[in-house]
Amino acid sequence: MxxxxxxxxxxxxxxxxxxxxxxxxxxxxxxxxxxxxxxxxxxxxxxxxxxxxxxxxxxxxxxxxxxxxxxxxxxxxxxxxxxxxxxxxxxxxxxxxPGTRSLERFECHLAEKHQRLDKMALLAAEQEQQNLHARPPRLTGAYHRPTLFNPPLPRLKPQPISISMMIHNRLRARERRMERRRAYASFLNDVKLETAFWREMEQAQKKGSGSDWTRGKDVRSPGGWDKIMRNEIEDMDKKFQRENRRAGMVFDKRLMGRVAKARSRKETWWKAQKTEGLSSDTG
Structure with missing residues (x-):
């Protein structure tokens, strides 16, 4: 047991x-x-x-x-x-x-084995690249609707890596931009509060007779203490607006015609396959 x-x-x-x-x-x-x-x-x-x-x-x-x-x-x-x-x-x-020759023989055997494996991996990678180039993307008869990250596109099979990476990179860039804009907005609010505090302190000390030092005093920021951050926020807002315009784009007639032709060819192919299958079953 x-x-x-x-x-x-x-x-x-x-x-x-x-x-x-x-x-x-x-x-x-x-x-x-x-x-x-x-x-x-x-x-x-x-x-x-x-x-x-x-x-x-x-x-x-x-x-x-x-x-x-x-x-x-x-x-x-x-x-x-x-x-x-x-x-x-x-x-x-x-x-x-000490002095074991079997270890040296084992080393030579493994070196030959690894050399063969590396060669096979290299050939497999080259074959994969050739297969990718041998099969160009074709229209599937469907639409890739516009989003914040891509304009109106036709559906391709296989989808090119360039399109996938474009969408991926724009998605990550938008996430980073949103985080940066939140940080800049927080910094801008802090600068405004601090500037207002020092303005009130100066007015209290000089009873309002002093000049307004909070604007145009720093040569690095002639437009004001918050000019640099406001410019950055405006640039980021323009990028957000450009993404919104991209999401609102529409398909043009030429692209819709190409997709319609691809869809008709696909339907014709499927009908031929069904007819061939029915004929083989009856035979």
Whole structure:
């Protein structure tokens, strides 16, 4: 009869290492082994980091170690984790042992493997680019209605990346502009309050006989103390108005004619497909 409790996975040190505290420790109830500090901390500091440190002179082994640990990061099975740790401790023992030629052979084998993988990835990326260029976007017979971020456009399949990035960049720019305008409006209000305060202080001291120093005194802002911020707010408001005008644009007749032709071609193609399917079923 098998127990319903899963055994805990403890660090598996090399044969020549014995840690009594780990052998006598018990895992708290309700804590899975992959979250138990008695497993995670020694595994990280006594196995993973020594592997990286020992593979400094072997870049292929270092790369393979990182990728294998990243791949096995989600393991929750006790037997599979135990097998993986035993393999890694065996590799660490080879690194520690002096004058092992098997490590050099392993390095050469992994270097050839990584070279093949890199070549395959490069070919796959080139093939993907060729496929994208081989399939130019085509009209689907639908409309991409105008919004704050795009003018009236026809629906294309596949949609060009330039259009997607245009919408994305304009959306992020609008969010940043809204935050900046709120900040500038708050600063402008603070400047007005402070200017009014100092004006009242001067009038109280000189009984109103002094000149108004709150306008035109600073050469950096001849239009007033708040001129720079008002200009920034006006520029941002103009951009908001331009977005509103973009959202209110309409489709021109030429574009609507192209979309209508694409829709008719699509409907004709679907009718032909249905007719072909019915004829094959009756036959």
């Amino acid at each position: 098998t127990s319903r409790f899963r055994p805990s996975v403890r660090p598996l040190p090399p044969p020549h290492v014995f840690v009594p505290s780990l052998a006598q420790a018990t895992r708290p109830a309700g804590v899975p082994f992959f979250r138990d500090p008695l497993h995670t901390v020694p595994t990280k500091w006594s196995l993973f980091r020594p592997l990286l440190k020992g593979s400094t002179a072997h870049p292929a082994i270092r790369r393979e170690t990182r990728s294998s640990w990243r791949e096995k990061k989600g393991l929750t099975s006790v037997p599979r984790v135990r097998v993986f740790l035993e393999e890694q401790y065996a590799l660490l023992s080879k690194m520690i042992a």
